[in-house]
Amino acid sequence: MGVRIGVLDLQGDVSEHLLAFREALALAGRDRGSSVVPIRSADEIAGCDGLAIPGGESTTIARMVDRKGMRDPILEFSGGIFATCAGLILLSAAVEDDRRFLPLGILDATVCRNAFGRQRESFEQDLPLEGETEPFHAVFIRAPVITRAGTGVRILARLPQGIVAVAQGSHMGLAFHPELSRDRRLHLRFLKGLQG
Ligand code: GLN
Numbered sequence: 001m002g003v004r005i006g007v008l009d010l011q012g013d014v015s016e017h018l019l020a021f022r023e024a025l026a027l028a029g030r031d032r033g034s035s036v037v038p039i040r041s042a043d044e045i046a047g048c049d050g051l052a053i054p055g056g057e058s059t060t061i062a063r064m065v066d067r068k069g070m071r072d073p074i075l076e077f078s079g080g081i082f083a084t085c086a087g088l089i090l091l092s093a094a095v096e097d098d099r100r101f102l103p104l105g106i107l108d109a110t111v112c113r114n115a116f117g118r119q120r121e122s123f124e125q126d127l128p129l130e131g132e133t134e135p136f137h138a139v140f141i142r143a144p145v146i147t148r149a150g151t152g153v154r155i156l157a158r159l160p161q162g163i164v165a166v167a168q169g170s171h172m173g174l175a176f177h178p179e180l181s182r183d184r185r186l187h188l189r190f191l192k193g194l195q196g
Contacts, residue, residue: 002033003194006048009038010064012056012086013179020179021052024187045073049194050080050170053087055141055177058113059101061086074104080170081106082190088173089113089144096147107166107173108150115145115161115175127164127176129185130156136183138164138176145175170194 003025007017018036025031039045051074053061065071074081083091091107098113116123121142126135136157145162149155156172157165164175165186170193178186 002035003030003049003191004034004047005036005050005052006039006044007036007052008054008061008065008070008087009040010056010068011060012054013177014038014054016177016179017052017054017084020184020187024184024191027184028188028191030191040068042069042073045070045077048077048079050082050190051077052082053084053090054179055085055087058086058089059098062090062101062103065090065104071104075106080172080190080194082172082174082187083107084174084177084179085141085143088146088175091171091173092146093150107168107171108153109146109163109166109168109173110148111144112147112162113144114142116140116143125159125176127157127159129165130154132185136178136185137181138178139180140164140176143175146173167193 005021021036025034092103092111093105094110095101127138129136154167166173
């Protein structure tokens with residue numbers, strides 16, 4: 001059966017997410033009957049099986065989510081959410097270094113927005129991934145970390161600074177940018193966890 005993946009198209013690296021999901025669907029042999037589409041209005045959300053929230057600037061994305069009336073449709077969304085970097089910050093329950101920011105509270109986790117400091121704004125790292133023998137080459141850009149993960153949250157990867165990849169039901173929260181790597185294993189895992 002085909003699936004419909006929406007990529008929240010408000011700000012951030014939307015086109016890379018569209019390409020990465022199209023590639024992953026082809027690799028999974030599920031591209032026939034499936035679609036990967038940019039989401040620009042609130043009424044397009046419910047029709048998706050999966051929703052990607054890209055990296056970018058979390059405060060900007062949050063402001064646009066509210067301005068476009070998308071907060072409730074995302075909270076009511078029954079599919080899986082694939083949240084990367086700024087998207088992970090948005091999906092979390094609390095942001096410990098920015099109290100003014102109101103996250104969605106879908107992921108039972110607390111994040112620290114600017115966890116790596118200025119001198120390490122961007123870096124790449126081979127990351128051991130839960131359930132995989134080969135590490136994942138991950139690209140971090142002004143990345144957050146998860147400082148608290150609730151009991152229903154599965155930890156998929158961590159660095160000395162904190163947790164950087166989690167899953168909760170069909171949702172996935174990643175501090176790095178898997179859409180910027182060649183490796184599609186995390187997209188494939190996410191697709192596997194979706195109904196549809
Ligand atoms: N640090 C950024 C923020 O707070 C996220 C960076 C990213 O998405 N690459 O929104």
